[in-house]
Amino acid sequence: MVHCTPSLDRSFAALSDVTRRGILEQLGRADASISSLAEHFHMTLTGMKKHVVVLEQAGLVTTQKVGRVRNCRLGVQRLEAEAQWIDAYRKLFEARFEALDGIIEEMKQEEAHGTANEQSPDGAKRDDD
Amino acid sequence: MVHCTPSLDRSFAALSDVTRRGILEQLGRADASISSLAEHFHMTLTGMKKHVVVLEQAGLVTTQKVGRVRNCRLGVQRLEAEAQWIDAYRKLFEARFEALDGIIEEMKQEEAHGTANEQSPDGAKRDDD
DNA sequence: ATAATACTGAACCATATGGTTCACTGTACC
DNA sequence: GGTACAGTGAACCATATGGTTCAGTATTAT
Incomplete structure (x- = not known):
């Protein structure tokens, strides 16, 4: 049984929230901006941003800011x-x-x-x- | 994609801690008491008890108290x-x-x-x- | 130039987490 | 009966989490 501790910690923690799992499913359908995700999950922009940051730190999402909108897509973490x-x-x-x-x-x-x-x-x- | 939200929340959260994953691996080898686990992970009895409770709530561990020792083993959650x-x-x-x-x-x-x-x-x- | 949009950051809040100590109960052993 | 052992529960602590509001900044549209 392999131990890549910090990574497993992060990703399992990231997956332990319904909203975040929902975000992943959503991004599986199409890339999305912070605001569209926020709207979809009935949450403030700031709240959504935090979730995205958590997912990003776990490598599950990558983002790129184009103009004033930040585009979120599934990340390298498979x-x-x-x-x-x-x-x-x-x-x-x-x-x-x-x-x-x-x-x-x-x-x-x-x-x-x-x-x-x-x-x-x-x-x-x-x-x- | 199925949503059994509360259960997934609990189990992913339970898995997001190194110590708890370690406990599961340990119990995979042999059942153990709280105190033996506590010793193995260099932690107080009380601290270990808390981890076991978390794992128990996630269904990953079941316990049974026999005499003064509580025996922990892998639970129903597969x-x-x-x-x-x-x-x-x-x-x-x-x-x-x-x-x-x-x-x-x-x-x-x-x-x-x-x-x-x-x-x-x-x-x-x-x-x- | 102004206004609206999209995000960002700081501050705040309530609650959870991961750990401790300390006092206590129940069981086992001599 | 007395002592050691295994666990339990309450209280405490620092930090993290999941959310908010509010006040910016940068970009786009009119």
Whole structure:
């Protein structure tokens, strides 16, 4: 599992906001100015600018100011590392649960041999909390 | 592109912290108590507890208190929706850039026909900022 | 030249985050 | 019964986030 920490931090954080994910979807359809985005998401220009800055810092959006309008478009960040991280996690997840299945299988075997411990042999309380 | 907003918000936010991603990797290897995690990440019990709560709320971890120790393990959240979102985004990204390639192609054609506008025909300044 | 547009920056606000310490509860061990 | 251990909860702190308003600046249109 690869660690490009600061980048992953930034991009996952950028993706953790509905509005920003919406902006990305919007820019997937067409480039847009700050004001058109602001209007679309019912937000002030300043508010939208901040979101765009966050997305820009995460590399998900690039902008270029032409005259008085700043044009926003999808950036270089293809979310490759992010997709990879999630994928690695999911594999790890599966592996872990296969391992657990193995343990359960073992326990069943032991039980069949009459060596199984009854649950909570030490009387510890099991709370879900 | 599907919108399960609150869930995506929570899980992406949960993933946006190095320590929390580390915890997930750790739990992928073996279940662990709060204190063992706290020690491993050089953090107070209380601090670790908070991270675990965040992961729990995102469904990435489940815990069960047995006696005085709380056992943490990977939760039900397999990051399916998250993987899907990222995947959809990447497709959209590719599509968008193919479209741009198409436009560039068009422009080249026009240029070949002598109908191309020179850049900035209106004299607008192009700033990168 | 004036007015409208599009953005920018500073200041402000409420709330969240990531961490701590300290006091406390419940469990385990001798 | 007493002590150590594992966790919990409240309070605190600094900083970040997501938003606003208001006062500019630069660009475009009339």
